Amino acid sequence: MEYTDTVRTGVITSNTGLKELVVNYIGERLAADEDITVDMAVEVFAAEFPDFLLAVAEENFLRGYEQALTDVEAVENKNKNV
Numbered sequence: 001m002e003y004t005d006t007v008r009t010g011v012i013t014s015n016t017g018l019k020e021l022v023v024n025y026i027g028e029r030l031a032a033d034e035d036i037t038v039d040m041a042v043e044v045f046a047a048e049f050p051d052f053l054l055a056v057a058e059e060n061f062l063r064g065y066e067q068a069l070t071d072v073e074a075v076e077n078k079n080k081n082v
Contacts, residue, residue, distance in 0.1 A: 008042065011035040 012035075014020035023036045026044045045053050
């Protein structure tokens with residue numbers, strides 16, 4: 001089964017002021033005729049605001065690393081009790 005990333009390919013709805021501003025900017029920047037997707041937003045943010053994406057990526061990495069350590073500890077504790 002092939003993985004489909006529905007988050008990145010999903011259409012962004014402009015239900016807040018900031019989202020509307022961002023969606024309109026991305027549409028103009030990419031001269032998009034179609035609906036704006038998260039993937040398009042990432043493309044524009046990577047080109048024009050890479051430090052923002054870097055901060056998000058760093059936070060995501062650290063949270064993932066912390067969760068992995070927690071999972072390892074839980075497995076080790078479970079194996080001790082068996």
